[in-house]
Amino acid sequence: MPTRAAAAPAAKPGRDHRVDALRGAALLMMFADHIPQNILNRLTIRNLGFADAAEIFVLLAGFASMLAYGGAFRREGWSVGLRRLGRRVVRLYVFQMLMMITTLLMILFWRQHHTVPVDFLEPELAHGFDSLWRVFSMQALPGNLNILPLYMVLLLAFPLIYTALRLSAPLALAVSAALWALINLDPAINLPNWLDPDGWYFDPFAWQFLFTLGAWSASATRSTGGDMPRRAWAVAACWLYLAFSAVQSFPWEQWGLPKLSPLPIDPPLKTPLSPLRLIDVLSIFYLVQSSALMRRFAAVPAGQVLAVFGRHSLEVFSLGTVLDLVGRLAMTTYGTGLLMQIAVNVVGIGTLYLVATALDRRKQRKKQQKAATA
Structure with missing residues (x-):
C-alpha cells in the first residue's frame, strides 16, 4: 500500500486528472472482481449497479484514444498517428500473450503440488500447449483474458471512428448506436471464440458504441478541458438512475439481508452491452466529468493515488491479472x-x-531528459 517513501507524484497544475483517477479506480475494482473469494468485490460497482469496471475501462479507452491518436492525426498527420496506434496495438498483443503464457505456466506448476479446480482454465487449455496456437491467433479467448483483445479491435477501428466523427458526429453516433441496437436484438452476431460457442464475451460490434461515445466526448469537450456542461436536471436524473441500479443490483443475500430489489428482472447481459449497463456507466461518467469537485479531488494526493494507477493502465491491468491468479490459487488452496x-x-x-509509481517516475525522468537536451 502507499507509503511515505512511495508517495504519488504531484499533479501537474491545470491538467484534468479525472479520467486517470476514474480509470485507476476501475483497475482496482477489476483486481478485486477477478478474485471471486475476495470480500472487497462486494463493495465494487459490480455489486452496486448494473455496470462494472469493464464498462468504465472501455469508455475511457475511447476518450483517451481520441486525445492521443486523434490529437496525433490532427497535429502531426495520419502517418505519425497510424504508426503510434500500430505500436500500441502490437504492445497490447505482446502483453496479452505474456499474460496467457504466464497463466498457463502458473496453473500447470501449481497443479503439480495442489489440486486446482478446472474452472481456473478452460478444459481445452488445461492439459498443455497443444491448442496454444489458437490463443496466439486470437481464435481462443480464455476468461479474464478477454478485454485486451476487445481493446485491440477497437483501436484498429479507431481511424474509421475518428474519420466518421470528424465528418459528421451525429451521423457517426447514429450508425454506431444502430449497430449496438442490432446486437442487442440479435446477440448471435459476434466474433468466433473456440472456447465459447457464444463468441467473444465482449462483443466488439456492441462495445464499439461505448468506445465511440468515449471518443466523441473527448472531442466534444476538448475546448473545455474535459468539462461537460453541468445541468441540475441531468445530475438529478443520473443520481436517481444510479440509486435504482444500486438497489436493484445489491447482493442482499450475501449480506444476510432481505432482498429489496424493486423489479423482478434478470441481471442485464454484459456480452451485448445491454441498455441498463450502458446508461449506468454513462451516468457515472457524466457525474465525474461535469463535477468541479471531482476535478479538484483528482489533483490532490488522495486522487493522485488513483490517478497513478490510471496513467499506466496496461501495465497495472496486466500485472493485476497475474496477481489475481495468485490470489485465487492461494485462497482456493x-x-x-x-x-x-x-x-x-x-x-x-x-x-x-x-510498480505504477516506479513507471511514473521513469516517465517523468525521460521527459526531463528530453527537455534538457531540447
Missing part, C-alpha cells in the same frame, strides 16, 4: 480467512502501486 484476505489485498494492491 489455503482458505479465505481474514489473514489471507489481508495478505492478498495488501500485497496485491501494494505491488500494483509500487
Whole structure:
C-alpha cells in the first residue's frame, strides 16, 4: 500500500486528472472482481449497479484514444498517428500473450503440488500447449483474458471512428448506436471464440458504441478541458438512475439481508452491452466529468493515488491479472480467512502501486531528459 517513501507524484497544475483517477479506480475494482473469494468485490460497482469496471475501462479507452491518436492525426498527420496506434496495438498483443503464457505456466506448476479446480482454465487449455496456437491467433479467448483483445479491435477501428466523427458526429453516433441496437436484438452476431460457442464475451460490434461515445466526448469537450456542461436536471436524473441500479443490483443475500430489489428482472447481459449497463456507466461518467469537485479531488494526493494507477493502465491491468491468479490459487488452496484476505489485498494492491509509481517516475525522468537536451 502507499507509503511515505512511495508517495504519488504531484499533479501537474491545470491538467484534468479525472479520467486517470476514474480509470485507476476501475483497475482496482477489476483486481478485486477477478478474485471471486475476495470480500472487497462486494463493495465494487459490480455489486452496486448494473455496470462494472469493464464498462468504465472501455469508455475511457475511447476518450483517451481520441486525445492521443486523434490529437496525433490532427497535429502531426495520419502517418505519425497510424504508426503510434500500430505500436500500441502490437504492445497490447505482446502483453496479452505474456499474460496467457504466464497463466498457463502458473496453473500447470501449481497443479503439480495442489489440486486446482478446472474452472481456473478452460478444459481445452488445461492439459498443455497443444491448442496454444489458437490463443496466439486470437481464435481462443480464455476468461479474464478477454478485454485486451476487445481493446485491440477497437483501436484498429479507431481511424474509421475518428474519420466518421470528424465528418459528421451525429451521423457517426447514429450508425454506431444502430449497430449496438442490432446486437442487442440479435446477440448471435459476434466474433468466433473456440472456447465459447457464444463468441467473444465482449462483443466488439456492441462495445464499439461505448468506445465511440468515449471518443466523441473527448472531442466534444476538448475546448473545455474535459468539462461537460453541468445541468441540475441531468445530475438529478443520473443520481436517481444510479440509486435504482444500486438497489436493484445489491447482493442482499450475501449480506444476510432481505432482498429489496424493486423489479423482478434478470441481471442485464454484459456480452451485448445491454441498455441498463450502458446508461449506468454513462451516468457515472457524466457525474465525474461535469463535477468541479471531482476535478479538484483528482489533483490532490488522495486522487493522485488513483490517478497513478490510471496513467499506466496496461501495465497495472496486466500485472493485476497475474496477481489475481495468485490470489485465487492461494485462497482456493489455503482458505479465505481474514489473514489471507489481508495478505492478498495488501500485497496485491501494494505491488500494483509500487510498480505504477516506479513507471511514473521513469516517465517523468525521460521527459526531463528530453527537455534538457531540447
